Every structure is written in C-alpha cells, then in structure tokens.
Amino acid sequence: NAGVTQTPKFRVLKTGQSMTLLCAQDMNHEYMYWYRQDPGMGLRLIHYSVGEGTTAKGEVPDGYNVSRLKKQNFLLGLESAAPSQTSVYFCASRTQGRMSAFFGQGTRLTVV
Amino acid sequence: GQSLEQPSEVTAVEGAIVQINCTYQTSGFYGLSWYQQHDGGAPTFLSYNGLDGLEETGRFSSFLSRSDSYGYLLLQELQMKDSASYFCAVRGDMNRDDKIIFGKGTRLHILP
Numbered sequence: 001n002a003g004v005t006q007t008p009k010f011r012v013l014k015t016g017q018s019m020t021l022l023c024a025q026d027m028n029h030e031y032m033y034w035y036r037q038d039p040g041m042g043l044r045l046i047h048y049s050v051g052e053g054t055t056a057k058g059e060v061p062d063g064y065n066v067s068r069l070k071k072q073n074f075l076l077g078l079e080s081a082a083p084s085q086t087s088v089y090f091c092a093s094r095t096q097g098r099m100s101a102f103f104g105q106g107t108r109l110t111v112v
Numbered sequence: 113g114q115s116l117e118q119p120s121e122v123t124a125v126e127g128a129i130v131q132i133n134c135t136y137q138t139s140g141f142y143g144l145s146w147y148q149q150h151d152g153g154a155p156t157f158l159s160y161n162g163l164d165g166l167e168e169t170g171r172f173s174s175f176l177s178r179s180d181s182y183g184y185l186l187l188q189e190l191q192m193k194d195s196a197s198y199f200c201a202v203r204g205d206m207n208r209d210d211k212i213i214f215g216k217g218t219r220l221h222i223l224p
Contacts (some may be wrong), residue, residue, distance in 0.1 A: 033212065040216065041216060042215055042216035042217045044214075045212070045213060048211060058211065059213070090155070092155075092212075094212075099143050099145045099157075099160040099203055099212075100145070100157040100160065101212055102157070103154040103155050103156070104154060106154055
C-alpha cells in the first residue's frame with residue numbers, strides 16, 4: 001500500500017519554464033490538497049479538490065493551476081515558473097468525514 | 113477565513129512534559145488537529161479534537177476548548193525523537209468541511 005506518492009521528488013527549473021507535479025493516492029480518498037512549505041510560513045494551501053472533476057482555490061493559488069481528471073490523481077501545474085515559487089510542495093489526501101490527512105514525501109522545487 | 117497562532121519555538125528537557133498552544137479564528141469550525149513533522153520529512157497526523165476536552169494517545173494528549181477558540185498538544189516523557197515541528201490545523205470554512213488550514217508550526221527543541 002503506497003499511500004500518497006509524489007513525482008518528481010526534486011526539480012530545478014529556469015524562470016519562465018513550465019512543469020507539472022503529480023500526486024497519486026491509492027486509498028480511494030475523496031479530498032486531495034496541494035500545499036507549499038516555506039521556512040517560517042508553515043503549510044499554505046494552494047488548491048484542493050473534493051472529488052473527481054472538481055477543484056477549488058486555497059490560500060495562495062496565484063501562479064498555479066490544478067486538475068483532477070481521475071479520483072486517484074491530482075496534478076499541480078506551474079505555467080511560468082518564478083523564483084518566488086521555490087519551495088517544498090506537499091500533496092495530501094483524506095477521506096470525507098475524517099480529519100486525518102495523509103501526506104506525500106514532498107517535491108523540492110528550485111526556480112533559478 | 114481562518115487563522116491560527118502557535119509559538120514558533122519551544123524548548124524542553126528530555127523526560128519532561130511540554131505543552132504547545134494553538135489559538136484559532138475561523139468562520140466555520142469542524143475540529144482541531146495536530147501534525148508532527150521531522151526535518152526533511154512529511155507531516156504525519158497525531159490527533160484530532162472535534163469536541164471540547166482531552167484526547168489521549170499514548171504519550172501525546174490534545175485538548176480543545178471551543179468557547180475559547182483554543183487548543184493544546186501535550187507531550188509527556190519527552191524523548192529525543194520528539195524533536196520536530198508540530199502544526200495545529202483546522203478543518204472547515206463556513207458551512208463546509210473541505211479545507212484544512214495549518215498554523216505556522218512550533219519547533220520543539222529537546223535538551224538532553
């Protein structure tokens with residue numbers, strides 16, 4: 001049982017490049033989340049999804065897009081990367097009615 | 113919207129007891145939870161309080177007072193492996209329980 005898997009684990013981008021982060025969960029969870037973590041800032045919610053085909057904005061959505069075409073996958077896209085998007089990105093999932101969220105191991109992204 | 117306040121750092125001695133406080137402001141409330149994160153790792157779920165009172169799980173306990181918008185995490189018999197960051201989180205927004213918003217985290221330092 002893999003839980004929540006994020007790919008890639010590390011990536012370096014040049015300013016203006018685009019990329020997609022993939023989150024996959026095998027627990028049949030309805031809710032999925034993308035957070036970014038910066039020193040001293042905690043975990044900030046970027047976008048989330050309450051089910052297949054749905055997405056919603058979180059606290060810091062600007063510069064990111066998401067898609068949830070399949071229940072098990074939640075994609076985070078950066079259309080034109082900026083140095084301010086250098087961060088560690090975490091995906092999480094949970095089932096409806098439960099407070100416990102399960103996190104992936106994170107993606108460390110550096111934009112130069 | 114939601115906001116959570118917790119101390120940025122706490123220091124305690126191995127074998128002792130430490131309390132990490134969290135106050136929150138939310139437009140809707142569906143419970144307070146706690147997560148632990150070791151350096152370089154992913155957050156992992158520790159506990160959840162949906163109702164007022166104390167929840168105990170081994171050496172860890174969590175308390176909630178909804179009237180005071182306040183909760184705390186209590187760690188007993190501290191061990192060196194408890195050195196980590198601890199995040200409180202609230203679930204929910206007005207009439208919805210889909211988001212999970214995190215505080216900025218408390219870094220726990222344990223002295224031998």
